[in-house]
Amino acid sequence: MSQYGVGIISTGHSLPEQIQTNAELCLHMQDVTPKWILSKTGIKRRYIAGPDDSASGLSIKAALQAIHKASVPVDEIGLIIVATFSPDYMFPPVSAKIQKELKAIHAQIVDINTNCTGFVTAMTLAADRMKSDPDIRYSLVIGVELHTRYIDKSDKETSIYFSDGAGAAILVKQEPGRGLLGSKFKTDSSTYESVRFRGGGSSFPFTNRSFDPAIDYIEMNGLATWKQAITNLPIVVKSVCSSVPIPVEEIDFFIFHQANLNLIEYVMAKLKLPIDRTFTNVEEIGNTGSASVGIALSDAFDKGLIKPGSHLLLAGVGAGFNFGASIWRM
Helix, strand or coil: CCCCEEEEEEEEEECCCEEEEHHHHHCCCCCCCHHHHHHHHCCCEEEECCCCCCHHHHHHHHHHHHHHHHCCCHHHEEEEEEECCCCCCCCCCHHHHHHHHHCCCCCEEEEECCHHHHHHHHHHHHHHHHHHCCCCCEEEEEEEEEHHHHCCCCCCCCCCCECEEEEEEEEEEECCCCEEEEEEEEECHHHHHHEECCCCCCCCCCCCCCCCCCCCCCEECHHHHHHHHHHHHHHHHHHHHHHCCCCHHHCCEEEECCCCHHHHHHHHHHCCCCHHHECCCHHHHCECHHHHHHHHHHHHHHCCCCCCCCEEEEEEEECCCEEEEEEEEC
């Protein structure tokens, strides 16, 4: 066992000011009604980044909330990990800009992209790094997305889901047996092409070509995504519980990637757990990708739903497809 435990001491989140209702979104699509969107997704509205919003800006707002709640001196943050697939630039990493703006001068920085599993992945990577480096006392983990910059509003496979925002958490070293107890990850790449954003990648660079809606918007096969999630998300949840070990039914609270309300309800039913053991805000916020677990975690903390001494399970599913879950003793 490591000489350190690593636990969550504070959270924060930030959302753009602009809200888009289902009725407003339906103005951009044919043969789609607000009632249909709600029945398919459980989503009532979503947040849309304005022209002055940026991944770094939303991240810094969420980070400052978490820092202030924990009363952590910024110069004592030793690590910043940002999970995103919509950073300010292709490079340098957005975590470097956040380090600069926060004046976290002693922090190592990392950007990661495991799509919507990003926040769960980043939390585990931060905890593992802290356990191996005695000089890192605090870490800042951020998930952030500006999805709607890459969405075709007329595409009902994508526009009805995606939203923008940032979630953050501060991790601290604690006594062994507290904080992160275990994590597990799983990848099923058999449907790799089912959710993708090709434009700007080295196979589809922006140079020497004009905008092409066939590749420069996010694409999603909803049915393939649903099948992957309902199959593999319960598997990774059970896997991490077995590794700790702790029975699934003894987990006190669950925070899932906020992809779709129907999906979360289905997974809880498949795990034979009551729906009141989880928290959802996808109804009011939408799917914020790598940010969604962080935003939901922060929201649940603010509402007093996560109790000291409880066992918390975080779980996500992302394009690729990749799955992750971690258990924390609060």
